[in-house]
Amino acid sequence: MNFSELAESRYSVRKFDGRTIESDTMQKILQTGNIAPTGCNYQPHRIYVIENPEKIGLLNKLSKCIFGAKTVLLFTLNTDEDWKNPLEKGVHSGVQDVSIVATHIMLQAWELGVGTCWVNYFSPSALEEALRLPANEKAILLMPMGYPAPDSEPLKLHSECKDISETVTFIN
Numbered sequence: 001m002n003f004s005e006l007a008e009s010r011y012s013v014r015k016f017d018g019r020t021i022e023s024d025t026m027q028k029i030l031q032t033g034n035i036a037p038t039g040c041n042y043q044p045h046r047i048y049v050i051e052n053p054e055k056i057g058l059l060n061k062l063s064k065c066i067f068g069a070k071t072v073l074l075f076t077l078n079t080d081e082d083w084k085n086p087l088e089k090g091v092h093s094g095v096q097d098v099s100i101v102a103t104h105i106m107l108q109a110w111e112l113g114v115g116t117c118w119v120n121y122f123s124p125s126a127l128e129e130a131l132r133l134p135a136n137e138k139a140i141l142l143m144p145m146g147y148p149a150p151d152s153e154p155l156k157l158h159s160e161c162k163d164i165s166e167t168v169t170f171i172n
Helices: 003-009 025-036 054-062 094-111 124-130
Strands: 045-050 071-078 136-147
Touching: 025 045, 025 071, 025 094, 045 054, 045 094, 054 124, 071 094, 094 136, 124 136
Parallel strands: none
Antiparallel strands: 045 071, 071 136
């Protein structure tokens, strides 16, 4: 499968078959995140692999979007380590960096047959407190993951895209 086919076929999986992700598969997925580009290669992201049933239960209380996954990745930003733009105060690369890493992981997982769902439906501060994250780490997203159930399918809106002319402008 080439990249275009991978990108077109990938969808947010909201129903998993219950199988555990094999250790070597998870390592390949995580390694792809490790090589993702970040601002000045500062790598301010942190990834927590959550598989403990008690912790998954906690996540289910904090978000209705865990979808029965047995593995959930929590992506956080170490605010002490992200690149700060010297040309304008308050402009940082951290959330973008974490998003690049998460996208690499999401696409690598799909290539290996593992489905994911990018989830922002939770209170970051409640999650940070519940998991006792360090004060300099901010929760950016959750990513439930696993093998798609046989009847898993994309939401209808997955295939509905604006015309490219509505989202791209060439400046001459």
